[in-house]
Amino acid sequence: MPIIFKDVKYVYGAKTPFEYDALNGIDLTFEGHKLTAIVGKTGSGKSTLVQHINALLRPTSGEVLIDDFVNGPKNKIKAKEIKELRKKVGLVFQFPEYQLFQETVEKDVSFAPKNFGVPREEAIEKAHEALQRVGLDESFYSRSPFELSGGEKRKVAIAGILAAHPDVLILDEPTAGLDPAASKETMDLFKQIHSEGTDVFLVTHDMNLVARYADRVIVIDDGRIAFDGDPKALFNEDLEQYSLDNPDIYRFAKALTKRGLKLPTRDLRTVEDLAKAIKEAKHE
Amino acid sequence: MALIEINNLNFAYDEERPTLKNISLSIEAGKYVALIGHNGSGKSTLAKIIAGLFKKVEGDIKIFDLPLQKENLVKIRSQLGIVFQNPDNQFVASSVKEDIAFGLENRAIPHDEMDPIINEVAEEVGMEKFLDAAPENLSGGQKQRVAIAGTLAMKPRLLLLDEATSMLDPRGKKEILNLIRKMRKDNPELTIVSITHDVEEAALADEVIVLNDGEIVLHGTPEEVFAHRDILAQVRLDAPFFDSLVVALKAEGVAVPDDIKDIKALEDYLCR
Known part of the structure; x- marks a missing residue:
């Protein structure tokens, strides 16, 4: 789904002593089917940016076009249109488990499709399907979401978004606080959903995730776009200037290159890729 | 002396699904111990038991040489501090100074004795310039440092960190890890038990205990524990x-000698 930001500014607390420019003239075009990572230090504006895509925020000036929907500062948007938009654009907030509210897992996950007008039976079917995707079997259906472990709660919350079958999926720090295995499962699921045709935006601090999963990366710094392009090209830059860390594999690869070990230039996504590159370099 | 001595601990929230099974371990004073395990492995429950938050558990447990039983709980709790995961859920006051003072006030420390303690611990965690700052103006890492300062003000023998870095950004995480290093240098008597699933953090500890499904599967130095990649993979x-x-x-056939113990040594070895 094409998404276009045109000179978008967003000011928090306008005309108060706390006035603060979170976004400062953002121009971006999203076309084609990519898994896009949006990175930047805390407070850089990356969450603010993605919240414009489902019209949770309206720009202070400029506009965001999402398919045929216009999110501008003054245009009148009908509640019905917003609902349509949010059906298309699913947003998984940071720590989404804090938003669980129903008394059973099944009710919680079927809430979104029901809310978007899907008949009850079908909504429950969609909920079951979404729960299965996140790896929760029928023994969870009638349990209270509040008695589950942290990782299970996260899965329920994600299932709640997936059940509505959005065309665009925005993930704000989806793996924060998860253990490594759960992080990997969660990201592999999103990768799978992406490969089935959903556009995915990943907001994160974790550069290892960017190296592993992203096709395109955008760095936001002080409300401006500081970098937009291929992850590999970013990792060859000095990331310190954006207060970001290099992914572990690139940090090590850089250290080796600096000391004269010539690594083949290609995408490094995993530790195994790095080991292969080192082996080739040693055999030269 | 062992600061924590646990023998045959069993614990269940639900009789059918025991959370901790037959745990035995001992932690010496002054050690930094990382307790790792996946979500639901029982690590937080173990920490809560050590913190004296449960009145009744099965097993022979001594914390600070005191048997874990109802009449000792207050004494046990008074000698330890806990920092939890969410930086926003444990800031109780409207400024850093008042937040640190909260525990001291609870213990009825006279007002004129409070200031030097607050200044000292604020300096220890590097927040001395933010004493009047409000929580909404602090980063996650700064809030966690204030939470640690609040516990240090009580002069604990044991500091329990319950996933204290897991909600922080990389910068905040680094701040806390640097602070742990500093506390260990400034106060070698302090015992730190850190519950985490960040293996990079665990690699800094003196000892690592790996929990899986309520059982201890590995316990040793980070080097010993992380050599068991097969077991680690099994416990996710x-x-x-x-x-x-x-x-x-x-796996690629590049030989790495056994005496290469860290990333720097590996870099030297590959570039020689």
């Missing part, structure tokens, strides 16, 4: 980057 934990890379290199 990653090895730190260094250990993963060594395994991947070996």
